[in-house]
Amino acid sequence: MKEQLLAAVRGKPADYVEVRVEDSKVTQIILRGPNLDNVGQNVSYGGCVRALVNGGWGFASFNSLDDLPAKVDRAIENARATAAAQRDKEKVILAPVPVVVDEVRVEVEGSKDPRRIPLAEKVKVFQDYNGIILSYGKPISSSSVSYVEKSSRVVFANSEGTYIDQEKVDLGGSIGAIAAGDGHTQVARVGFGGSLGFDVCLGLEDQVRRAVKVAGELVGAPTVKGGEYTVILDPRLAGIFAHEAFGHLSEGDNVHENPNLAKIMKLGEKFGRDILSIYDTGLDKGARGYLKYDDEGVPTEKTYLIKDGVLVGRLHSRETAGKMGEKATGNARALDYRFPPICRMRNTSIQGGKAAFEDMLEGVKLGIYCKDSYGGETMGEMFTFSAGECYMIRDGKLAELVRDVNLTGNVFNTLKNIDMVGADFCSYEAGGGCGKAGQGPLPTSEWAPHVRIQKVVVGGKG
Amino acid sequence: MNNIQEQALQVLSLTRGQCDQAEVFVVRSRSTPVSYENNRLKMVETVESQAYALRVIKGGHVGFATSTKPGGAASLVENALAATNFGPPAEIDFSGPSPVPPVDCHDPAVPSLALDRMVAMGEDLLESARQLDPQIMAGAKVSKSEYEAAIATSAGLDASYQKTSFGLFVSIEYIEGQNLLYVWDGYGGTHFEDQLAQVKAKVAHDFRLGRKNVPMDTGSYDVIIAPGAVGDILNPILTCVNGRAVERGISPWRGRLGEAMFSPKFSLYDDGLAPKMSSTGAFDGEGVPMSRKPVIEAGRLANYLLDLRAAKALGLKPTGNAARRSGLSAPEPSSTNIIVSPGDVGLADMIKGVKKGVLVEQLMGAWAGNMYAGQVSGNIALGFKIENGEPVGRVKDCMLSINAFSALKDNLEALSKETRAVMDLSTPHFLISNASISTKA
Numbered sequence: 001m002k003e004q005l006l007a008a009v010r011g012k013p014a015d016y017v018e019v020r021v022e023d024s025k026v027t028q029i030i031l032r033g034p035n036l037d038n039v040g041q042n043v044s045y046g047g048c049v050r051a052l053v054n055g056g057w058g059f060a061s062f063n064s065l066d067d068l069p070a071k072v073d074r075a076i077e078n079a080r081a082t083a084a085a086q087r088d089k090e091k092v093i094l095a096p097v098p099v100v101v102d103e104v105r106v107e108v109e110g111s112k113d114p115r116r117i118p119l120a121e122k123v124k125v126f127q128d129y130n131g132i133i134l135s136y137g138k139p140i141s142s143s144s145v146s147y148v149e150k151s152s153r154v155v156f157a158n159s160e161g162t163y164i165d166q167e168k169v170d171l172g173g174s175i176g177a178i179a180a181g182d183g184h185t186q187v188a189r190v191g192f193g194g195s196l197g198f199d200v201c202l203g204l205e206d207q208v209r210r211a212v213k214v215a216g217e218l219v220g221a222p223t224v225k226g227g228e229y230t231v232i233l234d235p236r237l238a239g240i241f242a243h244e245a246f247g248h249l250s251e252g253d254n255v256h257e258n259p260n261l262a263k264i265m266k267l268g269e270k271f272g273r274d275i276l277s278i279y280d281t282g283l284d285k286g287a288r289g290y291l292k293y294d295d296e297g298v299p300t301e302k303t304y305l306i307k308d309g310v311l312v313g314r315l316h317s318r319e320t321a322g323k324m325g326e327k328a329t330g331n332a333r334a335l336d337y338r339f340p341p342i343c344r345m346r347n348t349s350i351q352g353g354k355a356a357f358e359d360m361l362e363g364v365k366l367g368i369y370c371k372d373s374y375g376g377e378t379m380g381e382m383f384t385f386s387a388g389e390c391y392m393i394r395d396g397k398l399a400e401l402v403r404d405v406n407l408t409g410n411v412f413n414t415l416k417n418i419d420m421v422g423a424d425f426c427s428y429e430a431g432g433g434c435g436k437a438g439q440g441p442l443p444t445s446e447w448a449p450h451v452r453i454q455k456v457v458v459g460g461k462g
Numbered sequence: 463m464n465n466i467q468e469q470a471l472q473v474l475s476l477t478r479g480q481c482d483q484a485e486v487f488v489v490r491s492r493s494t495p496v497s498y499e500n501n502r503l504k505m506v507e508t509v510e511s512q513a514y515a516l517r518v519i520k521g522g523h524v525g526f527a528t529s530t531k532p533g534g535a536a537s538l539v540e541n542a543l544a545a546t547n548f549g550p551p552a553e554i555d556f557s558g559p560s561p562v563p564p565v566d567c568h569d570p571a572v573p574s575l576a577l578d579r580m581v582a583m584g585e586d587l588l589e590s591a592r593q594l595d596p597q598i599m600a601g602a603k604v605s606k607s608e609y610e611a612a613i614a615t616s617a618g619l620d621a622s623y624q625k626t627s628f629g630l631f632v633s634i635e636y637i638e639g640q641n642l643l644y645v646w647d648g649y650g651g652t653h654f655e656d657q658l659a660q661v662k663a664k665v666a667h668d669f670r671l672g673r674k675n676v677p678m679d680t681g682s683y684d685v686i687i688a689p690g691a692v693g694d695i696l697n698p699i700l701t702c703v704n705g706r707a708v709e710r711g712i713s714p715w716r717g718r719l720g721e722a723m724f725s726p727k728f729s730l731y732d733d734g735l736a737p738k739m740s741s742t743g744a745f746d747g748e749g750v751p752m753s754r755k756p757v758i759e760a761g762r763l764a765n766y767l768l769d770l771r772a773a774k775a776l777g778l779k780p781t782g783n784a785a786r787r788s789g790l791s792a793p794e795p796s797s798t799n800i801i802v803s804p805g806d807v808g809l810a811d812m813i814k815g816v817k818k819g820v821l822v823e824q825l826m827g828a829w830a831g832n833m834y835a836g837q838v839s840g841n842i843a844l845g846f847k848i849e850n851g852e853p854v855g856r857v858k859d860c861m862l863s864i865n866a867f868s869a870l871k872d873n874l875e876a877l878s879k880e881t882r883a884v885m886d887l888s889t890p891h892f893l894i895s896n897a898s899i900s901t902k903a
Contacts (some may be wrong), residue, residue: 023531029548033710038526039548041541045531046511057505063512064532085503085581142712179550183714183867187836193614216536223837226863227680227899257500258599260637321853377827380635380642382858384827390890406839410860412640445570459839459861461898 002165003224005157008068014051014076016094017159020295021047021065022337024152025115028171029123029128031145037107039123046337052444053140055092056082059340071452087382093322097298104166106151109143113198114171122147125201129208133177136212141180144187147173147201148431155297162297166321169195170288170443172431175208179215181393186218186403188388189372191236191430195290195443200429214389224390224402226460227351230367231407232360232452235389235426237373239446241453242278243348244376245383245411250305250313251436252320254329262324265311266411272415277351279304280315282330288429289347289445293330295342300330306415317343322389335439342437346460347445353421360452367393368458370405375432384408406459414453422450466490466512470614476539477616481520481546485556487747487786493607493627496580498588498599498606500599503581515786516542517556523549526792554770558617562648563743565623565752566737569653570608572626580604587632590662594669599635605656613749623744628654631669632661632676634669643856645669645844647690647787650885653738666795666825668844676855680900684819684875685862686848687892689882694828694838695892696800698866699730701833703757703765704782705772705795713764714834721760723867724761725874728803732757732767734798741886747786747793755781759801759878761871764786769795802889804875812878812893821846821853822862830881836867842899863898873897 001021009017024044030037048061049072058078060071083089110116126145133143149171156164172193179186180288188211194200233241248254255262282291282300296318304312316324316333320343332341361369370393376385386406392399426449433441470486477484490512497504500846504573511653515528525546529538548872584604605628606879612622631648647664649657707713708764715723734752745751748770748864756764766776769784772795813821820842828840842860878891 036548036550038466039545040526043529043531059507060504065532074508081506082503083526083576142710178712185712226898252752264640379826380644380842382841386830404837406840410859456899457861459863459900
């Protein structure tokens with residue numbers, strides 16, 4: 001394979017050529033209510049070529065590796081067509097990175113290796129969790145349990161001589177209890193995930209029992225009253241906030257050709273209080289966002305985005321780093337062989353601070369403690385995310401459970417309004433992933449402690 | 463071109479004697495997107511794919527597997543058979559032969575569309591966006607694709623169809639200080655249609671109106687939901703009529719067919735045969751012919767969206783709504799093209815009639831709410847305040863919260879005469895009274 005791929009991209013009439021070949025096995029287990037809804041084993045196999053000619057990119061993806069040289073030619077032709085139509089004739093500079101030849105294997109203890117554990121054993125684990133949910137009785141009406149495991153081998157070669165043969169394991173999912181009553185349905189879930197052993201799926205019984213109880217309670221909870229609140233986010237939600245509100249804005253492809261945004265996102269500008277530091281890293285082994293090399297063959301690193309409240313970095317591909325005269329950070333990722341790499345996050349984390357949870361509650365006359373998330377979305381400086389389990393805070397104390405909480409804000413104001421960062425940094429993992437430009441779900445992680453934010457807008461009846 | 467219908471039959475023949483029933487689904491596609499980012503042509507792509515999906519029934523259980531590996535038929539069969547050891551109980555029979563309905567979803571003008579022409583359309587979109595203001599950063603996409611699906615079952619079904627799709631999209635980003643404005647519009651369907659003028663006009667209109675921000679207060683307002691945001695309002699309905707949710711009793715609407723649930727003004731159709739619309743096709747992911755049926759008819763719940771399994775469980779007929787996402791997932795009920803019947807008020811008059819309200823063009827994050835509870839709560843990503851019948855400027859930092867179930871029952875004041883297609887949704891504007899908007903104090 002090595003010689004075939006390197007030969008296919010070497011000495012071509014292009015400024016840069018890369019090829020990526022993927023062979024993946026995806027195992028999916030879905031339980032809904034008493035039934036196994038789907039057990040599937042899927043093979044995802046294919047490749048792609050990306051080429052750069054005179055500042056224009058071309059891409060071709062395919063399932064069959066037969067006649068690879070013709071596919072390389074097609075990507076080059078596409079790149080030529082792009083370059084021919086560009087009026088500005090601006091050169092693309094790829095940030096220099098070391099030429100790497102490496103073989104990366106996922107090493108997990110045999111008994112925990114998801115690739116060696118029989119399907120029957122995995123199915124049983126999730127059936128047992130499902131049993132805990134369904135045996136609860138009213139108001140629990142159903143369950144939704146999902147497990148997705150992808151083990152892949154991705155081989156990358158480029159015209160600079162880099163050749164990386166990388167194994168990856170990604171697994172994750174959620175165990176959800178569904179409660180019905182009073183004309184609506186409520187869900188509470190336990191998420192899990194990782195990039196190493198199947199053991200992250202084990203021992204979740206107590207969390208599942210708690211989720212069942214919460215789903216039942218949510219059915220009887222009042223909806224939240226809309227307005228502006230002081231909110232405390234639990235580590236899961238704080239992580240989602242870092243990802244949605246700030247991570248996406250830090251992606252180099254937003255900024256590199258956009259002088260007006262670059263003016264706002266100027267390194268050295270103060271974005272938050274001194275207590276706030278946010279970083280994105282590919283180095284946390286076992287995290288779903290762990291990655292040794294990105295899909296441009298660039299070694300990953302820990303990249304600070306905000307340090308002590310000051311903007312210090314961003315998430316780059318070689319192109320966006322080259323354009324801005326910064327360093328490639330190993331953030332160019334592709335969902336799979338069907339897509340070109342774009343700037344993406346890995347494990348985006350809010351660094352732990354000093355505050356205790358009790359201190360955060362203190363002095364909050366009327367606020368909301370928000371836990372867990374159904375997800376979020378971002379557009380420019382605006383973001384939203386929904387919370388799964390929320391309690392009112394009244395006069396410094398946790399009070400009643402409320403449901404259907406969706407939060408929104410403006411990132412520039414909201415970052416400055418983070419006035420407390422907890423000491424309880426937590427490495428929480430969940431299933432699903434991040435979506436961008438039609439590429440999702442891409443495995444990412446979001447780790448954080450509790451954080452307190454002033455003046456967050458919450459939707460709901462006034 | 464090698465025939466994917468023959469390939470489906472070949473895989474089917476490998477299953478013979480090894481299981482009780484089998485169903486092979488093969489999809490092949492080739493698409494060419496041309497993408498512009500930050501005011502320049504970024505990339506031309508050629509994306510080819512071919513995927514095989516196999517379901518088998520053995521010993522009373524369903525097994526499922528997929529593969530994109532050329533020559534991987536033997537392991538595909540092996541994986542599907544292995545999954546029957548755990549798979550869901552087989553409550554269904556795979557589809558037998560049935561006549562494929564005539565359907566208008568293939569346009570020979572799409573494959574023959576030259577790359578130069580696509581590039582010229584992209585340039586045109588970009589140029590018109592940049593002419594609005596020199597500070598604008600514009601992006602665009604023009605794409606064409608060919609798609610072919612084939613199905614073969616042990617019950618004797620052996621069918622295939624071809625479709626094409628064409629789309630164009632333009633987006634504008636405008637930054638003033640720390641205020642960002644995004645405006646976009648697009649067109650997508652199975653046929654090549656020159657919609658450049660409409661798309662350009664819509665973006666220009668929204669950009670001009672969106673440049674000025676106006677203050678808002680928390681409160682109850684009349685809101686006009688534009689086609690670009692109607693999908694978010696309909697999401698809870700489509701979630702609750704999804705056959706899988708109904709079958710499992712998660713949907714609060716099980717056992718309520720025929721019940722008056724919404725304003726009699728409101729009718730919504732699922733139409734897998736709508737000419738030229740993007741989700742149109744001859745048959746669904748299980749080989750059941752696509753169809754047109756009311757989901758909500760004059761406010762009454764008329765039909766659920768069903769695949770074979772949900773239909774069997776509910777004692778109803780399948781509706782041709784089994785979808786296979788990205789060609790590789792197991793079939794699941796899903797909507798096809800959604801068509802909302804228009805009302806009798808002109809859009810201009812509808813806007814004129816609003817004393818104090820908001821025209822909501824785009825919502826953000828509203829999908830993350832509790833759909834089974836009807837909750838739609840999203841940031842108004844693009845919306846214009848209306849004062850005394852006139853849009854006066856853009857509102858920001860506002861969260862719109864509506865309960866779709868009660869709002870479309872008690873607060874649906876009017877639907878516009880004009881309709882607009884946003885991908886596979888064709889809809890009028892909705893005027894809803896008494897909608898909650900929360901914003902900064």
